[in-house]
Amino acid sequence: MSGGTGIGLFGFGNIGAGVVRTLTANREVIRRNLGLDLALRAICDIDLETDRGVDTTGITLTRNREDIIGDPAIPIVIELIGGATIAKTVVEESLAAGKHVVSANKELMAKHGPELARLAADNNAHLLFEASVGGGIPVLTPMLTCLRANRINRILGIVNGTTNYILTQMEDTGAPFGDILADAQARGYAEADPTNDIEGYDARYKTVVLCSVGFGKRVAVEDVYCEGITRITTADMENAARMGYTIKLLSCSENLEHGVAARVHPALVPLSHPLANIRGVLNAIYLEGDPVGPLLFAGQGAGPAATSSAVLGDVIALATQTIPSTRVDRHEPAGIIPMDEGEFRFYIRMNVQDRAGVLAEITRVFGELKVSIESMRQNAVNGDSAEIIWITHPAPEKALQDSLERIRALDCVRDIPAVIRALKD
Amino acid sequence: MSGGTGIGLFGFGNIGAGVVRTLTANREVIRRNLGLDLALRAICDIDLETDRGVDTTGITLTRNREDIIGDPAIPIVIELIGGATIAKTVVEESLAAGKHVVSANKELMAKHGPELARLAADNNAHLLFEASVGGGIPVLTPMLTCLRANRINRILGIVNGTTNYILTQMEDTGAPFGDILADAQARGYAEADPTNDIEGYDARYKTVVLCSVGFGKRVAVEDVYCEGITRITTADMENAARMGYTIKLLSCSENLEHGVAARVHPALVPLSHPLANIRGVLNAIYLEGDPVGPLLFAGQGAGPAATSSAVLGDVIALATQTIPSTRVDRHEPAGIIPMDEGEFRFYIRMNVQDRAGVLAEITRVFGELKVSIESMRQNAVNGDSAEIIWITHPAPEKALQDSLERIRALDCVRDIPAVIRALKD
Numbered sequence A, B: 001m002s003g004g005t006g007i008g009l010f011g012f013g014n015i016g017a018g019v020v021r022t023l024t025a026n027r028e029v030i031r032r033n034l035g036l037d038l039a040l041r042a043i044c045d046i047d048l049e050t051d052r053g054v055d056t057t058g059i060t061l062t063r064n065r066e067d068i069i070g071d072p073a074i075p076i077v078i079e080l081i082g083g084a085t086i087a088k089t090v091v092e093e094s095l096a097a098g099k100h101v102v103s104a105n106k107e108l109m110a111k112h113g114p115e116l117a118r119l120a121a122d123n124n125a126h127l128l129f130e131a132s133v134g135g136g137i138p139v140l141t142p143m144l145t146c147l148r149a150n151r152i153n154r155i156l157g158i159v160n161g162t163t164n165y166i167l168t169q170m171e172d173t174g175a176p177f178g179d180i181l182a183d184a185q186a187r188g189y190a191e192a193d194p195t196n197d198i199e200g201y202d203a204r205y206k207t208v209v210l211c212s213v214g215f216g217k218r219v220a221v222e223d224v225y226c227e228g229i230t231r232i233t234t235a236d237m238e239n240a241a242r243m244g245y246t247i248k249l250l251s252c253s254e255n256l257e258h259g260v261a262a263r264v265h266p267a268l269v270p271l272s273h274p275l276a277n278i279r280g281v282l283n284a285i286y287l288e289g290d291p292v293g294p295l296l297f298a299g300q301g302a303g304p305a306a307t308s309s310a311v312l313g314d315v316i317a318l319a320t321q322t323i324p325s326t327r328v329d330r331h332e333p334a335g336i337i338p339m340d341e342g343e344f345r346f347y348i349r350m351n352v353q354d355r356a357g358v359l360a361e362i363t364r365v366f367g368e369l370k371v372s373i374e375s376m377r378q379n380a381v382n383g384d385s386a387e388i389i390w391i392t393h394p395a396p397e398k399a400l401q402d403s404l405e406r407i408r409a410l411d412c413v414r415d416i417p418a419v420i421r422a423l424k425d
Helices: A014-025 A027-034 A086-096 A106-122 A140-144 A161-173 A177-187 A201-215 A234-242 A304-319 A358-368 A397-408 B014-025 B027-034 B086-096 B106-122 B140-144 B161-173 B177-187 B201-215 B234-242 B304-319 B358-368 B397-408
Strands: A005-010 A038-044 A060-062 A076-079 A100-103 A151-158 A245-256 A259-270 A282-290 A293-300 A343-353 A373-382 A385-392 A413-422 B005-010 B038-044 B060-062 B076-079 B100-103 B151-158 B245-256 B259-270 B282-290 B293-300 B343-353 B373-382 B385-392 B413-422
Touching (some): A005 A304, A014 A304, A076 A304, A086 A106, A100 A304, A161 A177, A161 A245, A234 A245, A234 A343, A234 A413, A293 A304, A343 A397, A358 A397, B005 B014, B005 B086, B076 B304, B086 B100, B100 B106, B161 B234, B161 B282, B201 B259, B234 B245, B358 B373, B358 B397, B397 B413
Parallel strands (some): A076 A100, A259 A413
Antiparallel strands (some): A282 A293, A373 A385
């Protein structure tokens, strides 16, 4: 490939190969749509030996990043290295050289977005990152363009395909978390070290980016409460289903008058909610804007094909000068509302002694701490043990946690294996 | 309002008032997000007396369109008149005066989009029309930006809220079409003359716009096969539900190798399909792109609030110079694939004589014309009459219509009250 708009690619892994594949396959479509010729000039990676199954004829393959950063014929750099170490250096050096950067890196954007946006602006360059949230689903750009006249009040997302796949499979097969995780690893839907996904860290990075772009507010990674899916059991899924809910790992961000509340945790989602139907590896973002009302965007949130769509959409925006404003460095820090001050409905599963008076003891504690109960059911009895499922009315997080601490200490209570928040209406 | 980017508004109806309301309410949000001050300078309408319940202090109200078109302080014009007569004149005059135009007018864009785009380009102006399809849902702009590296292969849409409300209500209440329509008119969800909606004409205009923006192909309004919902009965909805389907008025556009197929008609949609869950007045667009895969965009497809979001998103794109390319005048005419050459699965309900040999007579005709049957059920018997429901395998439209013509002529067949296509996978 030669002539046209020069592009340099850092990172020739799975996603990088997907970008090369789409550039080759759709070069004519892009040329016809936009009169634009995108020419991938160089790819930089440590590993240049592995066969990625894509045609690299005419593309410089290099281990030396200067071959991209120092090439004046490359105005646009794509960063697909991932992580916030080497990727950060590469992005900084590219921006400092006045190159535009397209990145799919949620960790980098969540940790260093504002300083990198500032560096870009100082060098008359742009940093775009549509692919960092929701893979191929257009989310960030629509918020920065079509929805710009809105105040976005809330963003809910299923933004991690691995965990959504695991939860969907648990629901469909009744197999436990560990078995499904192992299966997902075997299929390539989960990594060898799945921590980043199953503990919610990946979703947390994306939540920071969503708050930034959607609310125009700066939120630190540590500001986002984070709870993974490792303790979700099929018993809880069955209970949830019986009550008309499914369980999803949700990214929840609220843009309130007095600050921003942002969190990642498993949540009971009513089956009637649009997010309840997002199954398997699919992702979705549901947002509420004023005046637009609720919107749902759904599609493939990961994978080389879908991600290449978003990456190349950003490249085309740069090449055609239709660049949405992403000056996240101008955002003021959000006043973060601590998790303790949140109010949620809770699903609580506890094992208690099967004897008279137990319910009275427990409900007295809830009552004293003003946790109001919406429903209760006694689910099963094993020997002298009974399982009780509680659903609370919206209750302050602090009051709920305090009441559970006191209930755990009651003689009649054996354990409380599950406490799961429910999605607010 | 004074200072800032001057805007002129044609059409002070329901939607126009919504735009004024959002401009007033969100002026600060827009200023903070974009450092942009949008100043509505003038509104032109015949009716200046009706109280729209919005603050027009400082805005010139006029019946004379020259007060907008002749004002050099107004670079951006919003057209919310509707229809393709006066609206066309206003848009032409505005573009000829070098003003950018934002329009929510699907009829105008479907009938005259290419010539207006040409006129805009000739005058260094832009014509944007995000609000013309899907109301507040970002659809056209994402296809022109984020998804620009894709070949979009298929677009399915529920793009008319009135008919979706009617069908949903028929399904939920079991009340017939006429009753629900009357109720929808009373609630303001359907117009006094509902023809445009219930006959599918509104959806047809939107289908033309979707083909244009999504496929980059020029399709004429008459090229889109169009069938409304007036003959849908609750009996068919119940039969569909029993077989795992719901009935929706669908806009279907296919970008095939040998041409474009575009149509609007009621369709059986499997309950597992994302569009099946789009209920009431909601709209949704489902598209399949390569490499992005399937995407769903859903939200409020009409109403002053949602529409004002899309209109002002376009205004902001113009004011911030982040303007997606909408040179629909450059599109080549699509090679239209005639409806007769399409292949569909069909739901067919017929009333026949309840006697031996009838099934053999009917299936012989289907067999001779190579219409393969997927399932058959005899639904109910009234006196000597039996109702039969057929679901075919994918069959050519022509063969199906020919076979129905022959079957209708059989002595044993009383009538065929329902023939409804099913959504292809």
